[in-house]
Amino acid sequence: MAFKLPEAHLALYRCDGEFFATDNICTHQHALLSEGYLEDGCIECPLHQATFDVRTGAAQCAPATEPLKTYAVKVEGDAVLVNLG
Structure with a gap:
């Protein structure tokens, strides 16, 4: 799922x-990761x-070498909160 915010x-x-x-933009060629395939946390x-490992943002294989920015997530009741700070 993707969200575009200011x-x-x-x-x-x-996952599990x-x-x-994470950022939704690939660090290699700027594609939308939300259009990709999620398997085993990557x-x-x-x-x-x-x-990319969605838990850490680490690039797992070429051609990407730069990690993704990750954001802290907290669940409160039915709400999923993402800390952008």
């Missing part, structure tokens, strides 16, 4: 019952198949 373009993921948020870029 402060950030976010992707929100749910937990929520994680999102695959739809453009060149670079992968």
